[in-house]
Amino acid sequence: MAKVKPFRAVRPTRDKVALVTTRSYELYDMKERRSILKYNPFSFLHILEPGFKFNKVVKGLERFRLVNNRFLEFKENQIFQKEEKPVYYLHEKSFGEHVYWGIIAVCSVEDYENAVIKKHENTLAEREKLFGHYLEVAGFNAEPVLITYPNQIEIDHLYNRYKLERAEYEFTTNKKRKHQLWIIDNPADIALIEKTFDSIPQLYIADGHHRSASSHYLKNLLKSKNKGHTGNEFYNYFMTYLIPESNLQITSFDRFIKKLNMSKEDFLVQLDAYFRIENLGNELYRPSKKHHFSMYLDGDYFKLYLRSEKYNIENALDELDAQVLYKTILKPILKIDDLSADKNIVYIPEKENLNQLKTIVDEKKYAVGFGLFPVTTEQLKAVADAKLTMPPKSTYIQPKLRSGLTIYELTE
Structure with missing residues (x-):
């Protein structure tokens, strides 16, 4: 059965979230990336491209360390805040006639190892190792793995109920994508989500196979270095975005x-x-x-x-x-x-x-x-x-x- 847990996210303050969040790094061409870095001091791209601060291209371990430094600076400057207690996050993205929603949580690497979380793509060992070391040095995971599950009426009802409440975040990107995010901190709702996923025998990776494999690599790496390993350490989990199967759109x-x-x-x-x-x-x-x-x-x-x-x-x-x-x-x-x-x-x-x-x-x-x-x-x-x-x-x-x-x- 699937272990899906709440967690204490580090996230942008409400007033800056539209300025901070970005598309995946590889979706920007160099010209657009440079423009954002020049004119938006709050963009998450400053963390992902830390050498911009010094007008220098940095690679490898040096880049990983500087990514961590920029991340710490965002926290120190109160661009980011950390949740006081573990919660789930309900996220909705909409544009045109498309509406997608899901729950942001952490899933167990052990479930990935035991095929409770199933994959359909091969991964490259070199990329797993590279990104695994990146996660170790940077110290955080900022892009969740997309996982799908069979529709659950209890989760559907929860979504419909939260939709009526004021969202913690509500913003629209320059690509006309509207994002809303609600914090699920009610103990009864947290218990409902955890219990519901615990009854689901399999989850399926939809997108993010290398991110999943890299989290698996990281777990084994840090476990080997930790003589007091218990299985409860943060590296035993990875961030996921869980959406019902009916909400998944697959094109070719x-x-x-x-x-x-x-x-x-x-x-x-x-x-x-x-x-x-x-x-x-x-x-x-x-x-x-x-x-x-x-x-x-x-x-x-x-x-x-x-x-x-x-x-x-x-x-x-x-x-x-x-x-x-x-x-x-x-x-x-x-x-x-x-x-x-x-x-x-x-x-x-x-x-x-x-x-x-x-x-x-x-x-x-x-x-x-x-x-x-x-x-x-x-x-x-x-x-x-x-x-x-x-x-x-x-x-x-x-x-x-x-x-x-x-x-x-x-x-x-």
Whole structure:
């Protein structure tokens, strides 16, 4: 059963939260990042890019130490405050017709080790180690792992009740994303949340596999250094954002191929072995069901329908359209074997640009683009349950939470 605990977050003061919190660091280009660092002294980017204060690029252990220094400065300058007692946080993010909500808490690394918290992606040992050492030196975790769980009516009722109350935070970003956060400090509500999750046999990582693996690495590292290890230390837990399955939005990554190394006609002939092909000309097409694909090639959209009698499904992984594409086109025809390292393939999130295939291929950077039907939550869980791993960039998942909204300190 899942251990989901309240914690004492370090978080921005109410008056500064909109100035402090940021998108994930890698989502900013250098120009935007520099502008924020120059004009917003409260931005969490000052912690993540600590060398800016000295007009110096810092890397490795030196950067990790300076990250900790900037974090301490934010606390000393009362930009951050620490919760007086362990609580849960209810967060809602909305834009347009999309509304996402979930509970920010800490989960047990032991549950991750014992597959109570299940994964569907592989992680790289070097990245686990690097970020594990970063966590050790920086001393905090500022971006939660996104975890999904089967809908629980008790948690749904709690959300509907808190929605009627004044939020601790309410702000809108320059991307027109509205964020609200409520503090759940009522003992009865805390007990309800803890008891509810304790009755759930499995949780599933939706986004944040490397963050989870790095927390696992950190736990083992610090345990080996701590002769008095009890299992209750802060490093035995990691910060998570738990959302009900019905609240999870999964979209796909489009695949773009730089070179075909064959004629258009030869390529289509080879595709015909596995797919029924329909040329739509300029008519926009996005797949509407699994095992249907869109393709944009040489100025035309194509429908590709998998010939089911030609494709063997042996496990949950084979059901995924990303795996179908790999086994029928990318590997046998285009000779793309290593989906993570091959330079001939590029992945771009579909997001809300339905005409992305045409737009990008027509820029003459790529020979062909493929659109996939999104993975379902049921498929994600089936792959995790079977202890299999999805191909790279099989899912683009919402919601994304702001960095620096709640921070989990790994030591007192």
